[in-house]
Amino acid sequence: MELGSTFFNLDCYDGIECVDAHFKDQHFSKHVHEGYAIGVIEYGAQRFYSEGEHHTSGADSLVIVNADSVHTGESASENGWGYMAMYPTPELFDDVLADLTLKSSNAPFFHQPIIHDSRLVNQFRLIFSELKSDPSKLKVETLVYAFFMRLTLNQRASRIKDLLKKDTSKVHIAKEYIHAYAEQDISLEKLAKITGLSKYHLIRQFASAFGITPFQYLIQCRIQRARHLLFQGQIPAQVALACGFCDQSHMNTHFKRALGVTPARYQKQLNR
Structure with missing residues (x-):
């Protein structure tokens, strides 16, 4: 297993940036992403700062950092940690959820940075595992759509627009x-x-x-x-x-x- 990050784009929704990462001594300084950072810890544990608090996430946990939110990341276990993540934009959530809400502004703000939900974790992992078999674009879109819908509907979230209020x-x-x-x-x-x-x-x-x-x-x-x-x-x-x-x-x-x-x-x- 090679240490470091491997970035790639999903062939759906105009491309969603993803990463397969394995680190031991890496320390991510305070930074932000234009999109959300949504990932699953595969092994080890990660310590990170987000939304004004410090958190520790272990294996099989789903981690969410809101778009344009300052966060850090470092190992919380002796042998480092590994994770898979994707970085969907707020505009993608606007589009994906539009059929459900009949509104143009749907990008959510997630209040829980760490989620322990085996169904969500398995759905997320399924997206990445299916990529190994060169799936059709329709299959990838369907899996991503199902994951985003479950994530948004079953978790504590509120609309970004409502929070910022211009x-x-x-x-x-x-x-x-x-x-x-x-x-x-x-x-x-x-x-x-x-x-x-x-x-x-x-x-x-x-x-x-x-x-x-x-x-x-x-x-x-x-x-x-x-x-x-x-x-x-x-x-x-x-x-x-x-x-x-x-x-x-x-x-x-x-x-x-x-x-x-x-x-x-x-x-x-x-x-x-």
């Missing part, structure tokens, strides 16, 4: 600005000016609201942008500069801390 607070303005201009050299002075907050209060309120500093969020936005460009086949060195990193080495460092794999290997895995 929050226009000052730190959200700063967050949106960073997301929009992540490739630029954004200064703390600029963020303070557009929010009307002092630099001290901006950093403090931003960290309180999102769990990371403005700079850490800037790095996460650059990593997310880099993932898209790498998937499109652009050269890593060019991607680094286009996303605002000093150079490819700088991007490699942050990319591996967040995903456990280098940009070049990530690109090779997704485009093979």
